[in-house]
Amino acid sequence: MNSIRGRLTLALLLCIVLSWMTWLCWQAMQMNREQTGLWDASLRDIGTQVLRSMPDSVTQLPNAPTQPQPSRFQDGKMSFQVWVDGRNVVHSPAAPAGPLKPDFRDGFGTHRIGDDMWRVYSITDRKRGIVAQVGRTQATLNRELHNLKRLSLAVAALIFSLLGLMIWIVVRWSLAPVTALHDSLLARRPLDLTPLPTEAMPTEVRPLVDSFNKLLARVDAAVQNERRFTADAAHELRTPLAVLAAHTDVALRATTIEEKDAALRRLSSGVQRSARLSEQLLDLARLDAGASTEGFGQVDLSELVVLVVRDFEALARDRGQHISLQTEPGAILGDIDQLGILLRNVIDNAVCYAGEGGQIAVSCRPGRSNDIRGMRLEVADDGPGVAEEDRARIFDRFYRAPRSTGRGSGIGLSLVAQIAQSHGACIEVGPGLKGRGFAISVFFAGAAAEH
Structure with a gap:
């Protein structure tokens, strides 16, 4: 790729993509760690709320399992159970029949129930003999994590696209003076050797334009020297050539040997002078071409x-x-x-x-x-x-x-x-x-x- 605009845009985008991928991998690891902590905290909070919502006396609890009225801790993604003396007295609609945490020990645990792995939190009110268990299936956790990652990727892709567009616009704007310079050069006449403007040029491009201006100055000097030499040579050779033509006519019209010899001597002197003048003009042209x-x-x-x-x-x-x-x-x-x-x-x-x-x-x-x-x-x-x-x-x-x-x-x-x-x-x-x-x-x- 020879385009500076394309190179800059591609290089910046590649740097951003590599940085973004590194950040994304780190974020995914952090998300897994933090989200697991958030889910555990959510299970603990809901378990505490369920335990607090139970009546003070266990005699007020039903003998058969019942489903409570919808409340703020029933989000459809989490199941809970309330146990009293080994009896499941209250449970959420999606809760399994057996206990979420068979050992009924307080704290977190991961257990297989049926075909699913469950993340469970159990909390006990020993005064009342009530055990509240709250859990989520691992599939639900994985699905939420997947949705979160997909949302993050979508947002990142959108941001990346907008950033790429902005980089392209900025690079295009930065190189606009170079494009304008290119257009002005194409519009110039063949022998227009005036210096190129450098005021609007980027700092990185200005030395190149300055060097090109110096080259234009040397070319202009060479062209001017050539024009001056052509004019000077035409002016200086006009008179000697006219004199040679006159001496030649005189020699041709001479009627005696003496007259012809005298005319030829003058012609020879004129030829020598013209040869010397031509030699000096050629030396002058060679020096004007630029001595190094x-x-x-x-x-x-x-x-x-x-x-x-x-x-x-x-x-x-x-x-x-x-x-x-x-x-x-x-x-x-x-x-x-x-x-x-x-x-x-x-x-x-x-x-x-x-x-x-x-x-x-x-x-x-x-x-x-x-x-x-x-x-x-x-x-x-x-x-x-x-x-x-x-x-x-x-x-x-x-x-x-x-x-x-x-x-x-x-x-x-x-x-x-x-x-x-x-x-x-x-x-x-x-x-x-x-x-x-x-x-x-x-x-x-x-x-x-x-x-």
Whole structure:
């Protein structure tokens, strides 16, 4: 059974049934014991009343057995006899002919008379010589006990049914907010990711709804990131593709080899820029999908820096630039793919804006920041730099400084900031080489493992 309502109702009813059966068995034993005591007390009381109702003189009693007028101690379930000198002078209609208690000893006794077992009480008035005997058959006692038990069972069954109905109603009422939540979810639009209300939720269910709301928030963030990425990609790719189409038309209409070569060179430059933009957009989409720290491991940052710098040496050489590199071994905890994206974008930004014949210095070494040990990556150039008022915004997505002349799209440094944040790193910016240009420093906190 997967229904919480059904489980609760069944569990409560089973607990009640087991408790009720235990109580019933105990009650049956008590009833047998107490009812026997009540019957004995009733026999004693009626025997005393019969003895008191007899006349003071035995001479007033009849010689032959007679039946008295109905009285309050004749209930039809009990028989009595009055004996004087061995004579049965008074008896009830159903009383047997012989004595109920043949030994005529005072007190209670159980005797077989005919086919029945009798419970008998005998009491003697020795001054008058009168013996009163009162008895009931065991069948009568058993029948009364059976009727009493049957009545108890009927009442218990009625109470049990009402209790089961009440439990069902209470459980249904308690789970009504969950049912309402289910109905509201079914009525929602497909992309309605607003949080579910928790005010009316039971305390036991509220943590589940809170967790579901957190999941909805993550899904909503992913959907919004996807929408934003789609819009940004469409906006950013529109211009480069239009430029490529224009360069292609120019190359097709060229009448000389020189004109065609010049158009093809511009086309090649546009293709490279579009490829770089597509690569950054894909990196952006992957990060927006949700970076997790579960895949983090030990990464030797200095080795990764060397590999990335080597990838840019050919491009820097074509632009007449010089890249200097200083590294010291040290490991950090991170994702090697994301760190590679960060390094490529930081170095690409320096190569892009350093200009023809520019100088670029890349360093990676252990360091400290606010007495915290870690690894510091720094990339500096001697290009035109970034104005003081623009430095606060260069890490915003798709932002480019107004006086920027490079081929960037405003994505690279936003990727750097996003990856640094996921790795718990802090970024500092300042002037570059020889008091000019621009420098970016990324500090990765944590113990650096020296070799």
